[in-house]
Amino acid sequence: MKTIKFHKSDCGVEILLNVLNQYDLKDGYLSSDVYNTDYFEIAFIKKAEGGLLLNQKYISLSENTILFISPFQKRKWMVNEKDLELTLLIFQEDFLNEFFADKLFAYRLFYFYQLDLSLSLHQPGNEMTRICEMLSEIKNELIIPKPDSSHIIRSLVYYLLQKLNRAYALQNDLSLKLPENNFAYQYKQLLEKHISTHQRIDDYVKMLGLSRISINAAVKKQFNVTATHMLKQRLLFEIKNLLIHANKTVSEIAYDLQFSEPTHLMRFFKKQTQMTIGQFLDEYKHAIS
Incomplete structure (x- = not known):
């Protein structure tokens, strides 16, 4: 590309x-x-x-x-x-x-x-x-x-x-109030840098040196979503990008993103999108045609 x-x-x-x-x-x-x-x-x-x-x-x-x-x-x-x-x-x-x-x-x-x-x-x-x-x-x-x-x-x-x-x-309808700290922004930055290798909240808890409660409270207050939701959406976006542009199989993508089994990736994808990977790819092909 x-x-x-x-x-x-x-x-x-x-x-x-x-x-x-x-x-x-x-x-x-x-x-x-x-x-x-x-x-x-x-x-x-x-x-x-x-x-x-x-x-x-x-x-x-x-x-x-x-x-x-x-x-x-x-x-x-x-x-x-x-x-x-x-x-x-x-x-x-x-x-x-x-x-x-x-x-x-x-x-x-x-x-x-x-x-x-x-x-x-x-x-x-x-x-x-x-x-x-x-x-x-x-x-x-x-x-x-x-x-x-x-x-x-x-x-x-x-x-x-x-x-x-x-x-x-x-x-x-997002809040413009000044944050009490930078935790939400630091979390967002770390997701961009590490989502390919770290997909658990606990990973970011360690990176930030904060509690899960503190991270979630900061993210919820600043972005009006939970820290878990933000992580899952970023991981889903990564999967979609790889499916569309990487010319890799589902098994290869699952391995790259450290899913223990390809079926775990497929279940995660279906839960987040209410679509199978095949349905998503068909819909994408239709959108660009």
């Missing part, structure tokens, strides 16, 4: 962020083939006809839609490029870590690494226009950098990401 990588030289300055419109996109970005990227993307769509298959789910695109795509999430565009007006904000995780001095910043945003809720957000036309003006301002600072450009870019990006987080939280 093709992976499109971030290139700092594309934006003309030594910064792990860029703003692109559809005319700046490299060949293959709007490909009808499945691919991924090694960076975060927020797609601001002012006009579109068609859809996007993302995280094994089909998103119907319409005007004034915002899409949130995390690194290495697979996607397949099914759009009419002639009727597309698209602006992309792209950046690598190191940009967030370095610019905001917070290694958990990406995990504090509800829309990144999101598995339960929609990865799209609809905004009024006037708000989308305001956002696109802000993106143009960021682009100008990248193209013609000045001594204080990094400060302006940092403030604009921080404001934009937080405003989108607020809108996403309101759309999905």
Whole structure:
């Protein structure tokens, strides 16, 4: 599978962020083939006809839609490029870590690494226009950098990401209260890094040095789901990705993910999805055809 990588030289300055419109996109970005990227993307769509298959789910695109795509999430565009007006904000995780001095910043945003809720957000036309003006301002600072450009870019990006987080939280009835600690975000980060080799809550209890009760309370308060639910959804997502893209048998996937028997994986899958693996694959093939 093709992976499109971030290139700092594309934006003309030594910064792990860029703003692109559809005319700046490299060949293959709007490909009808499945691919991924090694960076975060927020797609601001002012006009579109068609859809996007993302995280094994089909998103119907319409005007004034915002899409949130995390690194290495697979996607397949099914759009009419002639009727597309698209602006992309792209950046690598190191940009967030370095610019905001917070290694958990990406995990504090509800829309990144999101598995339960929609990865799209609809905004009024006037708000989308305001956002696109802000993106143009960021682009100008990248193209013609000045001594204080990094400060302006940092403030604009921080404001934009937080405003989108607020809108996403309101759309999905999520709490914006400041957490008492970082336990929920640390747990979410560890799931992204270790789900292939660690599938038990007790594994994360040891990694975090916390009690199961403390982890569950933090996750429930911040994300409105249990820690167990979050782990199972992340494991299910990993299984689906391997089934679709890895060209491996169920037995091989079960071995890779440390299930003791392939039947245990199949039972887990059926319990979480109410579908057999065969039914899931048939439904996926139908969605991309």
